[in-house]
Amino acid sequence: MASASASFALISIFCRVFITDASFQPALVLDMAKILLDNYCFPENLIGMQEAIQQAINSGEILHTSDHKTLAAVLTAGVQGALNDPRLTVSYEPNYVPVTPPALPTLPTEQLIRLIRNSVKLELMDNNVGYLRIDRIIGQEPTVRLGRLLHENIWSKLIHTSAMIFDLRFSTAGELSGVPYIISYFSDPDPLLHIDTIYDRPTNTTREVWTMPHLLGDRDMAKVLMDNYCSPEKLAGMEEAIDAASSNTEILAIEDPTVLATVLTDGVKSTLRDPRVKVTYEPDYVPEVPPAIPDIPPEQLAAVVKDTVNVEVLEDNIAYLKIQHIIGEEVAQKIGSLLLEHVWSKVLPTSAMILDLRYAVTGEMSGIPYIVSYYTDAEPLIHIDSIYDRPSDSTSELWSMPTLLGTRYGTSKPLIILTSKNTIGVAEDVAYSLKNLKRATIVGEKTAGGSVKIDKIKVGDTDFYVSVPVAKSINPITGKSWEVKGVTPDVRVDAEDAMDAAIAIIKLRAEIPMIVKAAASLVAKNYAFESIGVDVAEKLEALLNSGEYSMVSSKKQLKEKLSADLAKLSGDNCLKITDNSPTMLPTDASPEMLIELIKVSFQTDVFENNIGYLRFDMFGEFNQIVVVAQIIVEQVWNKVVDTDALIIDLRNNAGGSINPIAGFCSYFFDADREIVLDKLYDRPSGTTKDLVTLQELTGRRYGSKKILLILTSRAMIVGEPTSGSCQPPNPFQVGDSDIFLAIPTTHSDTAQGLAWEGTGIAPHIPVPADTALDTAKGILNKHFSGQK
Structure with a gap:
């Protein structure tokens, strides 16, 4: 009834208006009525209005009016009265120019x-x-x-x-x-x-x-970070920093929202020291919805798999598998059989694998256990990773899978993972997990340091978004994360060189068992102490069989590990890898050059009370000493031979050849009788020989009457216990490789008493090495002072 009454009231108004001026065009009134019908916010009050107006116009009762302003006023009064709405106005403004106030x-x-x-x-x-x-x-x-x-x-x-x-x-x-x-x-x-x-x-x-769940002030961009950032411990001061930035007049003066987003990004990154956090202005952003896997024919799906996964078998039966996206559990279950047929069946029979993640930039967290499980054993289950999710404040553990579709690659075959600075996200987690499980060697560049999950969160009702890492990986072995810092490769090379480096590592690892076994055999057959040599050989092979050498990546690393293991197993630091290149005197050296070499190799002095001092830090090869013997006598020996007592400083002597020992010791005994210095057992020949003083020497003897402080039975020993080294070792080539093993093959005959090898010699007067010379001088000075 209300709408009908309004319509009739409007008809009456229009009729009255038209009577005042029969010349007025009825079409204008109809146009104005249409404006109301199309735009008035209460359309229910306008039902039947247009038909009623048309009927009134057709009735012939409408007259004309010549005053348009009067018409506008009458129309305004009539419309406001009929619709009971004072907001409606009709005006006549022939010179009106629409003015739009600035937004x-x-x-x-x-x-x-x-x-x-x-x-x-x-x-x-x-x-x-x-x-x-x-x-x-x-x-x-x-x-x-x-x-x-x-x-x-x-x-x-x-x-x-x-x-x-x-x-x-x-x-x-x-x-x-x-x-x-x-x-x-x-x-x-x-x-x-x-x-x-x-x-x-x-x-x-x-x-x-x-009402709004997020408000500026206490519920804005700061809250997005405070509620979602994966490392809450790093958020101290974040709200204050954003407060300062938001009230900064320079920042407020930025009118370009894209520039503002960049400035805010720099500020947040600086505060958190996290390059992953980013503020963007994206008015047209539409959140991505992961597409569902369509029901396509198997042959088309197989073609898709071939395009996204590159698989190849290289020379020497090395598998090459390139992955750009790590699929999740749902996809794996749908296309698993195709992956087995077109990918896995090709690489499974290979002897080693190169997994190329240099171009892997996307992936699903649920795919991590799948990949890791194929390279580990079914039992025991392995705790791969822990993922902390900030929005839910919960931690989920990722474990290896007891059952898989198809056969595992296993743990015995080499696995090399290639990385680049572009490797990011889930692929980084796969690399880091397999590295710390000691299942894979990482070769290439340090990875990007991304996140297992980054969400793009809208800031309130604005067009600003914050990309926030909302979850983080916590490795159960290291207790740390690869995020931000990236995964550091075991072998660091440029990404483009990573493939060649990986192949070289695989080839080296194929040779390692032969090298280690050959080294063990050499030790067992030649080491001076037979029982120890046999024991060391057995234990070295046990280390090889247990996989201790499976992660060696370079010849240098192999040498270092072999030396360390041999020293640990034998307790003998002389049993080690050597370069097999002894220092030789220049064959074309002039007499002047030889004199200078001798001067820098020996140090002499004569102290108070005619006490001589002689220091040299290495025993040279006998054949080399014979060549320069006369020069040594003239330039070194003659300076101390006439002293009343002699201190021989061996505190820094690193040992050397056994050959010159007899000749050197002979200078401190008389020529009238032969002295047995030591009995030496030679393991390769199984013989024992006496080490005796020599009858003929170059230069004069020091004799047996004058006091001597030196490391033999002829001398008083002052200082620290010696290192307990060994008789000079001999070099042996390890198999057909270019590696040489230094093996002590001779030892003092233990039937004559305890040997010094391995235990060292206890001094008569134990003092710190740096005070030994002063102590020796003091002993001798006291002795000579008592004689006066």
Whole structure:
């Protein structure tokens, strides 16, 4: 009835108007009526209006009017009265030019700030009562743009009051998008409240207005990070840093949102020291939805698998498998049989594998256990990784799988993983896990240091997004993560050289069992102490069989490990890898050069009380000493031979050949009788020979009457216990390789007493090595002073 009455009232109005001026065109009235019908927000009040007007026009009762302003006034009064809506007006303005006020978001920042300051007033009144007057409701975009400034300068000053007076008496303008912001500040974040429902007649659409779960000030970009960033321990000071940035006038003056996003990104990265966090401005961003695997024919699916996974069998039966995307559990279950047929069946019979992850930039976390499990044994199950998820504040453990589709590659065959600086995310986790399980060797470049999961989160109702790592890997073996830092390769080479390096490693590992076994055999057959040699050989082969040498990646690493293992197993540091290149005197050396060499090799002095001092740090080969014997006598020996006592300093002597020992010791005994210095057992020949003094020497003897401090039975020993080294070892070629093993083949005959090999010689007067010379001089000086 109400709508019908309104229609008849409008007919009466139009009839009255038309009677005043019969010359007025009825079409104009119909056009105005149509504007109401198409745009008035209460269409239910306009039912039947157009038909009624047309009927009145056709009735012939309409007259003409010549005053358009009068017509407009009459129409306004009639429409307002009929629809009971004072907001409706009709005006006649022949010179009207539409004026569009500038949109607030397009205003320069300083002008926008000035407008807000002029339209907002606040005061703290008695009894902790806040007063807030707003004369213009600003919309969403200005609020987001200046949100932190509004919060710091307005809301933060009123939030702690006990009551508030909100003055809207002079509020005559505003934007609808600003309403949720204001009401939300006066409500709780949960549950959300349905504020209003807005019907838009031109588009014939309705939308609901609700309170907001996220507000600028205490629930904005800072909250996105505080609630989602995977390492909360690094967030100390984050809110304060964002507060400072948001109230920074230089930042507020940035009008380009893309530039603003870049500035915010730099600030967040600097605070967190995490390059993965990124702020972007993307008004057209549409979240990606992972496409479901379509039901396509098997032959097409097989073609897709072939295009995404590159598989090849190289020379020497080496498998090459290149993966660019690590599929998850759901996809693996759907195409698993195709992967077995077109990929895995080709690499399974190979002797070694190169897994190329240099181009792997995407992947699913659920695929990690699948890949790792194929390179490990079924039992026992292995704790691969722990993933902490920040939004849910929960940690899930990734374990190897007891059952798999197809056969495992196993743990005995070499696995090399290639990486580059572009390897990122889930692929990094696979590489890091297999590396720390000591199942794979990483070759290439340090990886990107990404994340197992990064979410792009919208900041409130803005077009700004924050890309946040929301989960992190915590390796159960290292207790650390590869994220941010990246995975450091075992063998670091440029990405383009990684393939060649991997092949070289695989070829070396094929030779290692032969090399280690050959070294063990040499030790068993030649080491000076037979029982120890046999025991060392057995234990070295046991280390080989247990996989101790399976991760060796270079010839240098092999030599170092062999030396370390032999020394540990035998307790003899002389049993080690050698370069088999003894130092030789220059064959074309001039007499002058030889003299200079002798001078730097020996050090002499004569102290108080005619005490001689002789130091040399190595025993040379006998055939070399014979060549320069006369020079040594003239340049070295003759300086100390006439002293009354001699200190021979062997504190830094590294040993050397056994051949010159007899000749050197002979200088300190008389020529009238032969002295047995030692009995030496030679393991390869099984014979024992005496080491005796020589009858003929170059130069004069020191004799047996003068005091001597030296490391033999002829001398008093002062200093620290000796290192307990060995008789000079002999070099042996290990198999057909270019590696040589130094093996002590001779030892002092233990039937004559305890040998010094391995245990060293205890000094008569134990003192620290750096005070031994002063102690020896003191002993001799005291001795000679007592004789005077």
